[in-house]
Amino acid sequence: MTGTIDREALREKYRAERDKRLRPDGNAQYIEPKGRFAHFLDDPYVERVEREPLHDEVTVAIIGGGFAGLVTGARLVQAGVTDVRIIEGGGDVGGAWYWNRYPGAMCDTAAMVYLPLLEETGHVPTMKYVLAPEIYGHARRIATTFGLYDNALFSTAVTSLDWDEASSRWIISTARGDRIRARFVSMGLGPLHRPKLPGIEGIDSFGGHCFHTSRWDYAYTGGSYEGAPMTGLADKRVGIIGTGATAVQYIPHLGRAAKELYVFQRTPSSIDVRNNHAIDREMVESFEPGWQQRWLMNFVTLQTGGFTDEDLVMDGWTDITKRIRDRMIAQMGTNGLGPEAMLKAYEESDDEKMEEIRARVDAVVADPATAEALKPWYRQLCKRPCFHDEYLDTFNRSSVHLVDTDGRGVERIDETGVWVGGRHVELDCIVFASGFEVGTSYSRRAGFETAGRDGELLSEHWAEGMHTKHGIHVHGFPNLFLVAPNQGANLISNVTHNYVEQGATIAAVVAHALEVGAEQVEVTAEAEQAWVRLLEGSVRAFMGSPDCTPGYYNNEGQPVGRKERLNGSGYPEGPVAYFRYIDEWRSSGEFEGLEFR
Ligand code: NDP
Numbered sequence: 001m002t003g004t005i006d007r008e009a010l011r012e013k014y015r016a017e018r019d020k021r022l023r024p025d026g027n028a029q030y031i032e033p034k035g036r037f038a039h040f041l042d043d044p045y046v047e048r049v050e051r052e053p054l055h056d057e058v059t060v061a062i063i064g065g066g067f068a069g070l071v072t073g074a075r076l077v078q079a080g081v082t083d084v085r086i087i088e089g090g091g092d093v094g095g096a097w098y099w100n101r102y103p104g105a106m107c108d109t110a111a112m113v114y115l116p117l118l119e120e121t122g123h124v125p126t127m128k129y130v131l132a133p134e135i136y137g138h139a140r141r142i143a144t145t146f147g148l149y150d151n152a153l154f155s156t157a158v159t160s161l162d163w164d165e166a167s168s169r170w171i172i173s174t175a176r177g178d179r180i181r182a183r184f185v186s187m188g189l190g191p192l193h194r195p196k197l198p199g200i201e202g203i204d205s206f207g208g209h210c211f212h213t214s215r216w217d218y219a220y221t222g223g224s225y226e227g228a229p230m231t232g233l234a235d236k237r238v239g240i241i242g243t244g245a246t247a248v249q250y251i252p253h254l255g256r257a258a259k260e261l262y263v264f265q266r267t268p269s270s271i272d273v274r275n276n277h278a279i280d281r282e283m284v285e286s287f288e289p290g291w292q293q294r295w296l297m298n299f300v301t302l303q304t305g306g307f308t309d310e311d312l313v314m315d316g317w318t319d320i321t322k323r324i325r326d327r328m329i330a331q332m333g334t335n336g337l338g339p340e341a342m343l344k345a346y347e348e349s350d351d352e353k354m355e356e357i358r359a360r361v362d363a364v365v366a367d368p369a370t371a372e373a374l375k376p377w378y379r380q381l382c383k384r385p386c387f388h389d390e391y392l393d394t395f396n397r398s399s400v401h402l403v404d405t406d407g408r409g410v411e412r413i414d415e416t417g418v419w420v421g422g423r424h425v426e427l428d429c430i431v432f433a434s435g436f437e438v439g440t441s442y443s444r445r446a447g448f449e450t451a452g453r454d455g456e457l458l459s460e461h462w463a464e465g466m467h468t469k470h471g472i473h474v475h476g477f478p479n480l481f482l483v484a485p486n487q488g489a490n491l492i493s494n495v496t497h498n499y500v501e502q503g504a505t506i507a508a509v510v511a512h513a514l515e516v517g518a519e520q521v522e523v524t525a526e527a528e529q530a531w532v533r534l535l536e537g538s539v540r541a542f543m544g545s546p547d548c549t550p551g552y553y554n555n556e557g558q559p560v561g562r563k564e565r566l567n568g569s570g571y572p573e574g575p576v577a578y579f580r581y582i583d584e585w586r587s588s589g590e591f592e593g594l595e596f597r
Pocket of ligand 1: 107199200242246266436552
């Protein structure tokens with residue numbers, strides 16, 4: 001197949017498609033849900049229950065009850081630290097999986113590696129890729145198994161986090177008037193909980209119904225999160241703005257339910273094969289203890305171009321990197337393995353993959369013009385790769401209409417519908433699948449400021465980009481720990497693997513501080529600087545290349561400076577090396593770079 005690709009023409013096409021989409025406003029094209037849309041941030045899943053404000057103290061407060069917080073809580077409990085309190089804005093644990101209940105929601109990463117602590121909780125995933133209710137259920141299972149519900153506060157938004165040097169405690173203020181003192185605080189805030197909206201002209205004027213995918217309105221659509229059909233849409237003309245990973249999963253469901261469905265597309269997603277199947281429970285139960293750790297390391301090794309005897313997960317993620325790796329090896333003989341040969345191998349395997357993805361569109365979508373419009377013209381990792389076996393076929397339904405905007409996006413919204421290229425489409429309902437705050441500042445995403453020693457704000461400390469050690473510790477912010485992939489392993493294909501390791505590290509540090517009676521634990525300024533220098537020496541920052549079509553992977557096509565590179569950076573030798581390194585770092589008991597006072 002590769003022999004038939006005209007690479008120069010392909011590069012030219014990619015450039016032309018990118019240029020159409022570049023826009024000067026970058027991230028500023030998106031707006032926060034305010035005013036008419038303020039209720040998009042409300043919690044539709046629980047009734048608010050009034051309670052008295054709390055003025056008490058806990059050993060560890062965990063802000064955020066998603067997998068980052070849950071796994072850290074579990075590791076703390078395992079380390080003997082049981083006075084732990086999760087503080088969460090949603091009505092339950094689950095984080096992104098609490099909020100996102102759109103029809104068809106599922107995880108694109110195989111459940112055997114994505115669902116954390118499977119052995120500890122005794123759960124065996126039902127399918128290779130599981131649906132959102134099972135993932136949410138698993139989050140609840142972790143909370144139950146480790147007793148994390150007992151002391152948790154839900155529907156409680158943190159409004160500020162302030163360090164009190166005199167007492168060596170953090171003071172957590174919340175929207176419910178709580179003032180909670182905590183000896184240690186762990187923050188796992190995640191990027192996928194604050195919805196953003198496209199700043200399309202007239203968005204405020206739409207007179208029909210509208211909602212964002214992260215708060216699916218089943219009261220309007222009918223049906224349920226568990227899969228009941230959306231009968232409320234049988235007489236509705238529904239429009240969708242956005243065709244990213246979220247939309248790809250729910251469009252097949254809306255295609256079945258809506259009288260007419262209009263999909264407004266700015267950039268098509270790449271849709272690779274899903275190939276889901278049931279997991280053999282007996283087989284999993286026969287595995288030797290420690291199997292999940294082996295699967296995790298097997299997946300991350302293959303996903304980052306390494307070698308293993310077998311591919312345990314075997315999916316689109318490992319396929320991408322195995323192809324690149326194998327091509328590099330094949331070219332070693334002819335071109336050597338210098339940086340140029342590596343780039344060439346990467347480019348060639350990417351071209352081959354994308355040709356396959358485009359050929360699949362032709363094979364599935366009957367109407368040639370629709371098929372043409374659904375083809376992605378960029379390198380696969382420029383945007384979040386998608387995997388689905390029903391998405392493309394949905395466009396063969398006579399009631400489903402692809403409205404391609406040729407990279408320009410929806411032009412205008414008015415009281416009765418949407419304008420694209422001078423054409424008006426009348427709609428009863430608009431679903432915004434326009435994504436989440438990913439590229440904006442930490443405090444905007446968190447919704448509160450964190451003030452460390454001498455009142456220094458975390459947002460100020462990071463004005464020139466994230467500065468941490470391991471992505472966990474920040475100088476000037478004692479007894480505070482962050483749980484996120486950035487500046488650690490930075491493994492994007494399986495985010496929970498980052499959390500499992502960061503959680504274990506935090507638990508080891510807290511247990512040690514308690515054991516030695518330290519009131520404060522803090523990374524030294526030198527150790528933080530050394531880590532940042534190490535990261536800066538790396539080319540591994542997770543930022544799509546500048547010739548990519550814009551998206552949140554590449555700062556929406558805006559220049560990527562030191563700050564963006566730092567924010568998206570990871571351990572120079574890659575995730576596998578990071579996981580080995582951090583295991584040794586915490587197991588040695590020396591905690592190099594930290595001061596226990
Ligand atoms: P995205 O940010 O990926 O997608 C937003 C979509 O809105 C894009 O298609 C964008 O087009 C489109 N858009 C924005 N403005 C306009 C406009 N003016 N007119 C028309 N279209 C517009 O959000 P998602 O919610 O889809 O996904 C967010 C992330 O959530 C994913 O990247 C992934 O990390 C995660 N996710 C993970 C899943 C999993 O399996 N683990 C499942 C689902 C989501 P354009 O591409 O041109 O910018």
